[in-house]
Amino acid sequence: MVEIPGDGDYNPTVDAPLPAMTQAAILTADQPLNVQALKVSCQQCSMGQLCLPMGLADAEIDRLDQIIGRRRRIARDERLYQMGEPFRSLYAVRFGHFKTYQVNAAGEAQITGFQMAGELLGMDAISGDRHHCDAVALEDSEVCEIPFDNLEELFGEVPNLLRHFHRIMSKEITREQNVMLLLGNMRAEQRFAVFLVNLSTRYAARGYSSTSFQLRMSREDIGNYLGLTIESISRLLSRFKKMGLVQVDKREVILLEPARLKAMAAGTEQCSPMD
Amino acid sequence: MVEIPGDGDYNPTVDAPLPAMTQAAILTADQPLNVQALKVSCQQCSMGQLCLPMGLADAEIDRLDQIIGRRRRIARDERLYQMGEPFRSLYAVRFGHFKTYQVNAAGEAQITGFQMAGELLGMDAISGDRHHCDAVALEDSEVCEIPFDNLEELFGEVPNLLRHFHRIMSKEITREQNVMLLLGNMRAEQRFAVFLVNLSTRYAARGYSSTSFQLRMSREDIGNYLGLTIESISRLLSRFKKMGLVQVDKREVILLEPARLKAMAAGTEQCSPMD
DNA sequence: CGCGGAATTGAAAATACTCAAAATTAGTGG
DNA sequence: CCACTAATTTTGAGTATTTTCAATTCCGCG
Numbered sequence: 001m002v003e004i005p006g007d008g009d010y011n012p013t014v015d016a017p018l019p020a021m022t023q024a025a026i027l028t029a030d031q032p033l034n035v036q037a038l039k040v041s042c043q044q045c046s047m048g049q050l051c052l053p054m055g056l057a058d059a060e061i062d063r064l065d066q067i068i069g070r071r072r073r074i075a076r077d078e079r080l081y082q083m084g085e086p087f088r089s090l091y092a093v094r095f096g097h098f099k100t101y102q103v104n105a106a107g108e109a110q111i112t113g114f115q116m117a118g119e120l121l122g123m124d125a126i127s128g129d130r131h132h133c134d135a136v137a138l139e140d141s142e143v144c145e146i147p148f149d150n151l152e153e154l155f156g157e158v159p160n161l162l163r164h165f166h167r168i169m170s171k172e173i174t175r176e177q178n179v180m181l182l183l184g185n186m187r188a189e190q191r192f193a194v195f196l197v198n199l200s201t202r203y204a205a206r207g208y209s210s211t212s213f214q215l216r217m218s219r220e221d222i223g224n225y226l227g228l229t230i231e232s233i234s235r236l237l238s239r240f241k242k243m244g245l246v247q248v249d250k251r252e253v254i255l256l257e258p259a260r261l262k263a264m265a266a267g268t269e270q271c272s273p274m275d
Numbered sequence: 276m277v278e279i280p281g282d283g284d285y286n287p288t289v290d291a292p293l294p295a296m297t298q299a300a301i302l303t304a305d306q307p308l309n310v311q312a313l314k315v316s317c318q319q320c321s322m323g324q325l326c327l328p329m330g331l332a333d334a335e336i337d338r339l340d341q342i343i344g345r346r347r348r349i350a351r352d353e354r355l356y357q358m359g360e361p362f363r364s365l366y367a368v369r370f371g372h373f374k375t376y377q378v379n380a381a382g383e384a385q386i387t388g389f390q391m392a393g394e395l396l397g398m399d400a401i402s403g404d405r406h407h408c409d410a411v412a413l414e415d416s417e418v419c420e421i422p423f424d425n426l427e428e429l430f431g432e433v434p435n436l437l438r439h440f441h442r443i444m445s446k447e448i449t450r451e452q453n454v455m456l457l458l459g460n461m462r463a464e465q466r467f468a469v470f471l472v473n474l475s476t477r478y479a480a481r482g483y484s485s486t487s488f489q490l491r492m493s494r495e496d497i498g499n500y501l502g503l504t505i506e507s508i509s510r511l512l513s514r515f516k517k518m519g520l521v522q523v524d525k526r527e528v529i530l531l532e533p534a535r536l537k538a539m540a541a542g543t544e545q546c547s548p549m550d
Numbered sequence: 551c552g553c554g555g556a557a558t559t560g561a562a563a564a565t566a567c568t569c570a571a572a573a574t575t576a577g578t579g580g
Numbered sequence: 581c582c583a584c585t586a587a588t589t590t591t592g593a594g595t596a597t598t599t600t601c602a603a604t605t606c607c608g609c610g
Contacts, residue, residue, distance in 0.1 A: 102452055102453075102455075102456050104456060104460075104541075104542060105541040105542050105543065106541070106542035106543070108460055108542075110455060110456040110459045110460050112452045112455050112456075123444075123445055123448055124445055124448045124449045124452060125445070126441050126442055126444075126445035127441075127442040127443070127445035127446040127448075127449060128445075128449070132449045132452065133452065152434075152437070152438065152441075155430070155437060156431055156434065156437075159427075159431065162427070162430060162431075162437075163427065166401050166402075166427075166444070167401055167402040168402070169398075169401075169441070169444045169445070169448070170398055170399055170400070170401035170402035170403075170444070171402040172448055173398055173399045173402075173444070173447055173448060173451065174399045174402060174403070174407045176448065176451035176452065176454075176455065177377055177387045177399060177407065177408065177451065178377075179451075179455055180377075180385060180387050180451065180454055180455060180458060181377050181379060181385040181387075183455060183458035183459050183502060184385045184458050184499070184500075184501075184502035185379075185383055185385050185499075185502065187565075187566090188565075188566065218588070218589090219588075219589065219590095220588080220589090224459070224460075225459075226459075227458060227459040227460065228566075228567090229566075229567060229568085230588085230589075230590095231566090231567075231568085231589090231590080231591085232565095232566060232567080233589095234589060234590050234591080235566095235590085235591080237589095237590090238590075238591085250574090250575075250589095266379075266380040266381075267379060267380050267381035267383075268380065268381075462597075462598095463597075463598070493556070493557090494556075494557060494558095495556080495557090503598075503599090504598075504599060504600080505556090505557075505558095506557090506558080506559085506598090506599075506600085507597095507598065507599080508557095509557060509558050509559080510558085510559080510598095512557095512558090513558075513559085525557090525606095525607085
């Protein structure tokens, strides 16, 4: 089974998702910014079971809480960090979605991932002390800032945290290997099926519907990520629609035949190239 | 310390590389396998400056040496580990070359990397406790086995080691992101240029010639890695030859115009699609 | 030698891209 | 709330790059 980006080995016992309304309200509320108020315990965060504190004892989570910096709100299309910026912190997505992308010498971008709640951003910056890619919010979002120096200190004192951190980094490596597999030897149709199934899995792990969700990224972003053009994505969407695999309304997607999509993602089944 | 004759204590910045003959001789020598003899200090290993001990003080390297398991010789085409096997150790390449690849549901492989001396294998297995890919030697090779449990224990005592380990993992993440960029938005010609330039750089870092080296992998492996067919690789090689960019004799490659190749890799220059 | 795997080359085919235009959607300000 | 504009998406037609299939050729090795 081809599993792609994202995490996988989360504990699917998760709280109910944050209502979208609540999230919007937080961001649009025009109360003065109280940094203290922005501090939230990992204990209370619904992402605890997916995020850095996964599997830690309460006392250990407290230690982690102490070093976690302020939360940062990033409005849609705003940048969390940029390639070349000095690296100081990792970021855990509290809610919202991000994309990360590299820019090559010719100025073209390649999206290397889409991140959602509970996922960690910035690990690629550790090696060079500078960010290696850009991270941009796909919608109004919030992250927890995790100063890396402090985290490193904590590693010495909380072995469980260290162990889990290694798993997260390793998971990112396997995620990227899966994308390499996708880009390296799948046809457009299979790539797109993998993409949809992956989103489905990740939303399910967060307590959201696995068959009905919103694409937070543009068609162009999808195409870029999958190594295809926007036109190809559009055509694929039309084809999948016509075949009754999905129902699509703007960015709202409903997977009508998840099993067949999974089969396509696995390479077991393929859809005819349309008449 | 028992030193096996001719065994890799070359200094990357000075000495000439080990002749392939010597390496072969080591492996085919039919002396009894003395596990003690296989133990070599990181201090003496010429890869120290590229490998796990990088930047460590002598005392710290000693600690590392104590946990490093036996060296393992892997003959050409032999497997170091296989997808699904329980994960116990990381491996540092002492000499030789490896390829790592994933196999998808349909049984097709995707090579995710080629590893050479000083590089670390197996980091993708940390997250799942099982190997996530296969590692196969491209030629007779040798690795240091690094039991991961022991390494984790040591992390608590040697912060520098931990820090460096994080850099290595992070580096692997950025490496893979670069491959995603390659697979996602480069044409065949640029991919191949990137591939050659990358090898060149890595050999240079090891004290070998940056313009003259041997491809340790088959054309098929190259194609698989670059998301192209073997025929495409062959055609590209012919084209580059005809353009005077490279000289090729079987697996021996000489870069005649490194600057232009770099420009092609960067996307600054492109070669015409042959007349 | 001659066998077999690997690599090269050619011709035809296919997938996905490019370019162009139309349609839809989102954003903005009256 | 509507109208207008800009941005995004969809669709079509033609093209291009790369693949596929097939046939040699090259080379190592028994």
